[in-house]
Amino acid sequence: MTSAHPWFAGSATPRVLAHRGLVTPAAAAQGVAENSFAAVAAAHAAGATYIESDCHLTADDVVVLFHDPDLTRVTGDPRAIADVSLRELERLMADRGGLITLRQALDAFPAVRFNLDVKAEGAAGEVGRIVAPQAHRVLLTSFSDARRREALDATARAGSSIRPATSAGTATIARLLVALATRSKSLIGRALRDIDALQVPERQGRLRVVTPRLLDAAHRHGVEVHVWTINDTDDMRRLVSMRVDGIVTDRADVALRALAGPPGHP
Incomplete structure (x- = not known):
């Protein structure tokens, strides 16, 4: 059982999510930065x-x-993003692969499905408004569940016919882990309500997050599990063998080759 949201449709698992785009060692040597155009x-x-x-x-x-x-x-500039204008950011990023705005990303890459982490509290409403016409190919997330919900609410207010897909914030994941530990089906269901994906590290300190119990519960509720940030091919294959649905990686080129073959579970 998988999410019915269009963000997931027509693409087999395991999914490869290019973490901040792709910067190969050769590109890095030329000064290309992550998240650049x-x-x-x-x-x-x-x-x-x-x-x-x-x-x-x-x-x-x-x-x-x-x-x-x-x-x-x-x-190397210590200023906050919130204190710098678009024009100045474009200048600073000109020799680092080029700045890219969210609108430019959606327009320039119409076939790409974006997984967007809303980092700044003040950005949530504007992110939601921008992605509203493209909600079918956007997954919104944030470590903050409140910020994530604010962005989702903004898409609805902007008139989107569907909401973007979404993955759980930190508080929701914590509630899920407690529910799994207590084996409470009602609490598990409540934690996973309106969630399309869990995007998590395999471990958080000494705590193992990705376990067979978590995978089973997520899949029973039509929720995918994507693990970050995995760059070793043996780890990619091991996690996929556990029935993980997606790998978030800095080396999407390597992951696509390593995980090519028969599709995973539907």
Whole structure:
């Protein structure tokens, strides 16, 4: 049993989700950054159907694909994304693969299905409004369930005929793990209500998150399990053998080759 949302339709499992696009070692040596236009284009060119990215809001209220709250790691500039204008971000990213806004990503890559993590609280409403016409090919998520729900609500207010797919935030996943530990069917069902996917690490510290019990419960409720961030091919194959539905990886090109073959469970 799998989600009926169009984001999942017509694509066999295991799904490969290109984490922040694709930056090969050769591209990195040329200065290409994650979540750049070049990284998204490279993932698409490698054959990735699904691209995972992150959403922040600029000083002039434009949603851009960027992971960190500030520019320190990517450009060496300590300022927050929220304090920099679109034009200045474009200048800073010009030799790092090029900045890409959310609108540009949706327009330039119409065949891609985007997995969007709403990182900034102020971005949720604008993300929801932008993706509303494209809700069939967008999955919205956030570590914050409140932020995730705000983005989903914004798509409805913008007149979307369907809601985007969605994966659980941290609080929902915590409730699910407690429900699994107590074997409460009602609590498990409540935690998974209106959820299309669980996107989780295999472990969180000493806690094993991805277990046969979690996979069984998710699949009984039509919820997929995607594991991040897996770059070793042996780990990819091992997780798929456990019936994981998707692999989030920095090397989508490698994963697509490693996992090619007969499709997984329906």
